[in-house]
Amino acid sequence: MNLLIHDLKEFNQDILIKSSQNDTVIIAGNGKIHPCICCFGCWIKTPGQCIIKDGYDNLGLLHARCSRLIIISQCFYGSYSPFVHNVLDRSIPYLLPYFSTKNGETHHKFRYDNKIVLKVHFYGNISDKEKETAGKLVRANGVNHHAQETEVYFYDKVKDIQGVV
């Protein structure tokens, strides 16, 4: 399954989704997503599931089912937009509370065995320094989200983003 997270105001399915396979789940903003309050309920109350019931409580499960995680986000200072960031923050039920050490650094153990390809499409007026930061951020997210491969693309204009799936 493909999981596509985006912050576009207008989503043109024909332009963005070229694949004929009908297995893409799309996460978009409805203006009602609640920020993660770091309660760890998804680890110690309802393992694997967020306790905030606002329609974004199943992100851990969606991450578990996907093989390709595709993100389209406006770039702010080398980071995602607040909405996309929020969706990623709310995805920690995908992980276990336990720690492991990878390349000399601590990370979380994985609840699921799936491996993903993470592709991020950043758009907006992005400086070279911000592009560098964004590249580092996506690679770091890849390590924490069990990604085998990460790819980052930059666009000046939304209309240049095409066929991401």
Place this chain on the structure above:
Amino acid sequence: MKISIINGSQKPSGSNTGIILSTLNNLLGKDNDIDNYTLGVKQFSAEIYNKIVLSDVIVFAFPLYTDSIPSNMLKMLIESESFFGREKAKETVVYAIINNGYYEGKQTHIAFEIIQNWCDRSGVHFGGGLGQGAGEMIGATQKTPLNKGPFNNLWRALKLLAEKIEAKEPFGIKYLSPYFPRFLWKIMAHNTFRHPLASKNKLTKKDIVSKIM
């Protein structure tokens, strides 16, 4: 010196950021004019932004979320950008205090770059700051004064940071982990933090690792 200190933790209460900031407040001289703001999951009003932009120094303190800045704090940074009148802002110095859950404070380095990129866009100076690892252990050991226990290096770094803030001088970026071995920290986090909390909710170890499909 007018100092604005912003706690960007998204927890409703009991944040590790809050513990660090109360120490910083105590270390700053009483003659400073200090405003503390808690952002939480809300946004600031225009009135608050107008006060913050008049500060000589701004301290952004927040937890690391997804290797970067929590979404609500990020939203605040985007909104605040338009309040920084370039001329005045040129004199403002911004410091950051970032705590993260993993043991290594070094993992905050991308969030520091993001703050620096925000400073570039807002026309303010970046003064550096502290990246502190094992953040949840700050709350778990809070009965021990910060200058006595595993975070005494953090306390010393905060003392130095307070001096730099008062002089509006660059601090550089310092990454810290606690004075406590990583393997013991890990055992402690697994055994004394996660398991008892989960068993209070009648969950076994098997429940904690369950896969829902």
